Amino acid sequence: xxxxxxxxxxxxxxxxxxxxxxxxxxxxxxxxxxxxxxxxxxxxxxxxxxxxxxxxxxxxxxxxxxxxxxxxxxxxxxxxxxxxxxxxxxxxxxxxxxxxxxxxxxxxxxxxxxxxxxxxxxxxxxxxxxxxxxxxxxxxxxxxxxxxxxxxxxxxxxxxxxxxxxxxxxxxxxxxxxxxxxxxxxxxxxxxxxxxxxxxxxxxxxxxxxxxxxxxxxxxxxxxxxxxxxxxxxxxxxxxxxxxxxxxxxxxxxxxxxxxxxxxxxxxxxxxxxxxxxxxxxxxxxxxxxxxxxxxxxxxxxxxxxxxxxxxxxxxxxxxxxxxxxxxxxxxxxxxxxxxxxxxxxxxxxxxxxxxxxxxxxxxxxxxxxxxxxxxxxxxxxxxxxxxxxxxxxxxxxxxxxxxxxxxxxxxxxxxxxxxxxxxxxxxxxxxxxxxxxxxxxxxxxxxxxxxxxxxxxxxxxxxxxxxxxxxxxxxxxxxxxxxxxxxxxxxxxxxxxxxxxxxxxxxxxxxxxxxxxxxxxxxxxxxxxxxxxxxxxxxxxxxxxxxxxxxxxxxxxxxxxxxxxxxxxxxxxxxxxxxxxxxxxxxxxxxxxxxxxxxxxxxxxxxxxxxxxxxxxxxxxxxxxxxxxxxxxxxxxxxxxxxxxxxxxxxxxxxxxxxxxxxxxxxxxxxxxxxxxxxxxxxxxxxxxxxxxxxxxxxxxxxxxxxxxxxxxxxxxxxxxxxxx
Ligand SMILES: C/C=C(\C)C(=O)SCCNC(=O)CCNC(=O)[C@H](O)C(C)(C)COP(=O)(O)OP(=O)(O)OC[C@H]1O[C@@H](n2cnc3c(N)ncnc32)[C@H](O)[C@@H]1OP(=O)(O)O
Numbered sequence: 001x002x003x004x005x006x007x008x009x010x011x012x013x014x015x016x017x018x019x020x021x022x023x024x025x026x027x028x029x030x031x032x033x034x035x036x037x038x039x040x041x042x043x044x045x046x047x048x049x050x051x052x053x054x055x056x057x058x059x060x061x062x063x064x065x066x067x068x069x070x071x072x073x074x075x076x077x078x079x080x081x082x083x084x085x086x087x088x089x090x091x092x093x094x095x096x097x098x099x100x101x102x103x104x105x106x107x108x109x110x111x112x113x114x115x116x117x118x119x120x121x122x123x124x125x126x127x128x129x130x131x132x133x134x135x136x137x138x139x140x141x142x143x144x145x146x147x148x149x150x151x152x153x154x155x156x157x158x159x160x161x162x163x164x165x166x167x168x169x170x171x172x173x174x175x176x177x178x179x180x181x182x183x184x185x186x187x188x189x190x191x192x193x194x195x196x197x198x199x200x201x202x203x204x205x206x207x208x209x210x211x212x213x214x215x216x217x218x219x220x221x222x223x224x225x226x227x228x229x230x231x232x233x234x235x236x237x238x239x240x241x242x243x244x245x246x247x248x249x250x251x252x253x254x255x256x257x258x259x260x261x262x263x264x265x266x267x268x269x270x271x272x273x274x275x276x277x278x279x280x281x282x283x284x285x286x287x288x289x290x291x292x293x294x295x296x297x298x299x300x301x302x303x304x305x306x307x308x309x310x311x312x313x314x315x316x317x318x319x320x321x322x323x324x325x326x327x328x329x330x331x332x333x334x335x336x337x338x339x340x341x342x343x344x345x346x347x348x349x350x351x352x353x354x355x356x357x358x359x360x361x362x363x364x365x366x367x368x369x370x371x372x373x374x375x376x377x378x379x380x381x382x383x384x385x386x387x388x389x390x391x392x393x394x395x396x397x398x399x400x401x402x403x404x405x406x407x408x409x410x411x412x413x414x415x416x417x418x419x420x421x422x423x424x425x426x427x428x429x430x431x432x433x434x435x436x437x438x439x440x441x442x443x444x445x446x447x448x449x450x451x452x453x454x455x456x457x458x459x460x461x462x463x464x465x466x467x468x469x470x471x472x473x474x475x476x477x478x479x480x481x482x483x484x485x486x487x488x489x490x491x492x493x494x495x496x497x498x499x500x501x502x503x504x505x506x507x508x509x510x511x512x513x514x515x516x517x518x519x520x521x522x523x524x525x526x527x528x529x530x531x532x533x534x535x536x537x538x539x540x541x542x543x544x545x546x547x548x549x550x551x552x553x554x555x556x557x558x559x560x561x562x563x564x565x566x567x568x569x570x571x572x573x574x575x576x577x578x579x580x581x582x583x584x585x586x587x588x589x590x591x592x593x594x595x596x597x598x599x600x601x602x603x604x605x606x607x608x609x610x611x612x613x614x615x616x617x618x619x620x621x622x623x624x625x626x627x628x629x630x631x632x633x634x635x636x637x638x639x640x641x642x643x644x645x646x647x648x649x650x651x652x653x654x655x656x657x658x659x660x661x662x663x664x665x666x667x668x669x670x671x672x673x674x675x676x677x678x679x680x681x682x683x684x685x686x687x688x689x690x691x692x693x694x695x696x697x698x699x700x701x702x703x704x705x706x707x708x709x710x711x712x713x714x715x716x717x718x719x720x721x722x723x724x725x726x
Contacts, residue, residue, distance in 0.1 A: 002031035003053075004038060007182050010046040010189070012039035016105075021059035022052040024101045028062075029079045032105075036082055036090075047185040048086065050109060051093040051178055052102075057118070060100025063127060063269055066260065076101050076133030077249060083108035084197050089188045093181035094118045094169065099157065104133035107142065110196035112169040113184055114160040115177040120168065123155035125229045127272055128265030128662065132256035136236035137248040138198040143167050145206060145213075149237050153220055153230045199245045213238055226516050227662050228264050263672060267664030271654055274647035274665065281463060281475035283450060284641040292456030294464035295406070297321060301378040303395060305336025308412055309384035311440025314343045315469045317360050318351075318441065324367045324374050337368045343441060372402050380465065382434055384412040387536065392416065393424035400425035408458050410434040414485050415536070418451035418478045428453035432462045435482060437656045438528075445656030446471040451478050472655050477642040484652045486637060487666070490629035490694035495521040496562045497692070498622055499603060500554075502614040505582040506595045511622040516660025521626070522582035523593055524658075525565075526575035530582075534569040554610060560691040564606065568599075624681050625695070631670045632682055635698035639719060646671075646712050671712040679705045 003015040014035035016022040032050075039045045052058050061076060083090050083105065092098070092106035094114040103120050106112050114120070122131040122139070130136060131152060140148040143166045151158065164172045173180040194200060206212055217234055224230035232255045239251035259265050282288040301324040302313045309325070316323045325340065327333035341360075348358040360366050367374065375381060381403060383395050392411060399409050409431045411421050422428035433449030446466040450459050459475055466473030476483040495508050509520025519527065538544040542556050543566040553563055568581060575581035576589060583593035607614055634649045643649050650665020663669050670678050679697050686695040700719065704710060707718055 001025070001027040002035055004031075004035040006045075007049065009044050011182060011185055012042070012045045012048045014039070014048065014050045016050070016052040016058050018062075019054065020056075021097070022054075022056055022102070023059055023062040023065075024076065024105070025062040025065055029076070032079060033082060036086060039088065040086060045088060046189045047088055048090045049093055049178070049181050049185055050083070050090060050105065051181065052095065054096075056096030057092065057094045057098040058102030058105065059097050060102045060104075060124075061133070063272060066265075066269065075253065076104060077253075080104050080108035080133050080138075081199070084110075084199060086110075087193070089185060089191070089193060089196070091181045091185045091188075093177045094120065094160075095177045097157075100124050100131065100135075101133045104131055104135040104138070107135060107138040107198060110193055111181075111184055111188060113171045113173060113177055113181040114163060114169040116160050116172050116174045118160045118163075118177075119157040120160070120163050121155060121157040122152050123157070125153060125233050126155040126268065128227075128229045128262065128268035129259050130229060130233045130236050130252065130256055132252065132260075134199075134249050134252065136233065136252045137240045137245055139168075140203050140237055140240045141198045141201040141245075144204045145209065145237065145241060146216075148240075149216055149234065152237055153233045203241050209241060213241070226660065228262055229259055229268075232259055264662040267662050267668060267672075270664045270668050271650065271661050274651050274668075275472055277645065277647045278472065278474050278651050279463070279467075281448075281459065282644050283456075283459070283475070283477070284644075287456035287459065289460065289463070292460035294460040295379065295408070295457060297379045297461065297465055297468070299324070299378045301326060301375045301381045303381060303383045304385035305332065305340065306384065306386065307438055308436055308440055309382075310336060310339045310343060311438065311442070312382055312384055312412065312436055313340050313366070314347060314441035315436075315471075317344060317366055318347055318358065319468045319470070320359075320365075321468070322365045322367075324369060324378060326369055326372065326375065328370065330370060333368055333370055340366075347441065372398055375399070375403055375407075377404065378407060380408040380410060380461070382410045382412055384436075387413060387416060387532070389416055389420060392421050396421055396424040396431070400427060406430075408432065408461055410462065412436050415481045417480070418449050418454070422451050422453060429455040430458055432458045433478070433482070434462055434465075435484070443656065444470070444472050445484075445652060446473045447482055447484055447652060447656070448473050448475045449478050449482050450475065472651055474648050474652050475644075476648065476652075477640070479637075479640070479642050483634075483637050483643045483649055484656050486642075487630045487633045487649065487653075488657065490633050491626050492521050492525065493562070493692075493694060494625040494629045496564055497560070497689075498617055498625065499564060500562055500607065500610075500612055501617060502607075503617045503622065504595070504600065504603070507617075508622055508626070511619045512626060514619075515623060515627075516663055518658040526581035526583055526585075526593065529575050529577055530565055530569050531574040534566060537566065555691070558691075559693055560689065564603075567602070567606075625685055627666065627669070628678055628682050628685070629694040631666050631678060632694065632696075632698050632701060634667050634670075635701040635704075638716070639698065639700035641719075645716055668712060675701060675705050675709045 001017055003017050005013045007013050018025055018028050039048045090109040091111040092109040095118055098106050098120045100123055103122055122135050124131050147166050160172045163169045220230050220234055236252045236255050239248045280289050299322045300316050302309050303326045305325055305327050313323055313325050327336050344360045351358050381399055385391055411433055414435055418433045422431035432454050435447035437443035437445050448462045463473045498508055505522035509522050512520040555561055573580040576585055579585045579588040579590055584596040586592055637643050646667035649667050653659035653665050654661050659665055679701055682695055682697040689695055
């Protein structure tokens with residue numbers, strides 16, 4: 001847990017030991033205390049060094065431990081103070097990471113030496129907390145208020161070189177950090193320790209501290225939106241500027257306890273582990289991350305340079321994977337090339353600020369072509385043409401002929417059947433769905449869809465590709481809309497039904513934005529373009545000429561249907577790109593949504609035509625119908641084995657659909673509301689709308705309620721045998 005050794009008779013070494021990241025669990029901290037006492041009591045020991053095992057100092061407090069009752073009330077600050085009060089110099093040797101409590105331990109030390117590749121930071125804010133080991137009081141004393149406030153309220157990891165400039169560390173070394181720390185420890189033996197004890201230092205003054213803090217708070221509130229932790233972090237740092245150290249520490253603890261017991265901290269910590277859990281993918285057929293090895297991707301190709309293709313090319317170039325970008329003709333190729341170059345130039349500028357470079361002018365790294373023959377030697381192709389099954393099949397047939405046998409063939413689709421696409425090839429085991437989210441070079445989610453024949457190697461390779469592209473890959477089964485969009489359909493459907501019954505787009509959006517979504521469903525549809533879904537509905541016989549004559553306007557296949565979105569499209573209202581959709585915009589391509597009297601009139605006429613009695617719909621009903629129908633679909637997806645756990649759906653929603661992370665994702669949210677309540681509400685709404693299948697409670701949800709509303713992590717054990725429907 002923490003190993004006590006000696007580097008020489010005069011130097012004691014305490015090595016934090018808790019693989020994989022030396023998290024500061026209670027036993028680790030107790031062993032650290034024992035080590036300090038032993039070193040203090042040994043007259044031959046003249047200095048102490050603290051380091052971490054396996055090239056990592058420490059990733060901070062054990063996040064799992066926050067939920068353990070026995071660790072409550074034990075303050076990390078106690079251990080940090082013990083280090084600082086030591087009568088012998090204590091040197092931190094920082095390798096790998098010193099994050100959160102790990103950095104706070106280092107701040108208790110009298111000196112800090114870091115390896116040049118080490119990263120430091122106080123990321124507690126990202127898991128809904130504040131640095132509760134006196135970090136909010138020590139850091140401003142060491143590096144000043146502006147830098148400390150930035151590090152504490154953003155949680156960003158800073159590289160060792162920046163840490164040196166800020167004065168956070170005393171030395172940065174390129175070689176052996178431990179040896180450098182030993183050298184420093186030997187050098188400082190006998191020197192006075194008072195000036196090195198941060199708790200005794202004043203916070204460096206700013207001529208305009210009050211103005212600085214007020215301005216910083218305004219900025220922070222704007223960025224933090226509905227997140228509690230950033231503002232409480234701010235208050236703790238402000239306390240450091242106003243109060244003596246001990247009172248500041250009391251304030252820090254008080255604020256920490258507010259956050260610790262907040263639902264936000266629990267949701268954010270759940271999200272942290274969910275993101276890691278989805279990397280350990282499994283399928284109902286028994287393949288998993290443990291029994292599949294990814295193949296290396298030395299060269300890739302992207303077909304189609306529309307919005308998605310451009311983003312995907314940019315992502316690949318950023319990840320240093322050589323790319324061949326292919327379009328169907330020279331005109332499209334030139335337009336696509338210009339757009340890609342623009343994106344890459346912007347990305348290069350961002351990266352240069354972080355001292356990295358992006359090499360995209362070299363044709364060996366990025367080649368534009370209209371010739372399929374250029375794909376002969378690539379290891380993986382991502383087809384990103386628009387959603388048209390015959391076109392995709394034609395392309396896959398060609399790829400199957402041209403690409404080398406080992407090449408993986410990926411399709412970027414948001415809903416289409418992977419098996420049907422794979423059937424056009426002679427290698428369905430190499431075909432995998434890679435659903436990117438727009439803008440593809442920015443959005444972190446990558447939905448990875450396996451078909452009936454997709455090999456475990458192909459899945460593992462797509463997952464590995466996701467990692468290399470710095471995305472969160474979530475493996476799901478094949479069904480219409482996969483996991484994310486399949487859950488989105490009932491959500492959007494409810495939003496439109498609410499308009500039919502009496503609500504307005506701005507009212508529905510407001511409720512969902514107050515809940516924490518970045519944008520509500522109507523603003524989202526306007527942004528994405530209403531024509532995409534219209535084309536899909538026409539293709540599925542739900543809209544346009546393919547609807548059989550005599551079909552009731554508000555019914556399809558025996559269930560309720562709203563033709564309102566079709567009506568907008570028929571009027572050329574495709575959203576932002578046409579300047580009109582569910583809202584009106586200042587111009588085509590404009591971004592400022594304004595409520596539109598035209599739409600309000602259309603809604604009134606529509607209700608009159610269809611004899612719908614307008615009623616007032618309160619916020620609770622708006623929220624519940626939209627969210628609970630989405631969650632209900634999630635339970636069906638779990639029951640069918642399309643996703644292997646609720647965490648998968650939550651990660652998809654957080655990283656692909658703007659679900660507020662501080663609410664942990666839809667399935668986590670359902671668990672916090674309580675499944676009996678979700679079920680009761682769905683039952684009530686379903687009785688009121690019997691022709692809406694999405695409101696009919698899922699059998700799996702009913703089962704979970706019947707067995708007593710078990711915690712989320714136990715849900716999957718109540719499925720007797722998950723089976724992929726396909
Ligand atoms: C008050 C609060 C105080 C004082 C705190 O200190 S709160 C904790 C603050 N620290 C953090 O938030 C750091 C969280 N960890 C990370 O950012 C990253 O894990 C990492 C940068 C340290 C390493 O990243 P990477 O190399 O990509 O590896 P993983 O993220 O996959 O992590 C490996 C496994 O370690 C587990 N882990 C990581 N940090 C912690 C932690 N602080 N407590 C408990 N467990 C932690 C992580 O879940 C992975 O576990 P497995 O999935 O392999 O089981």
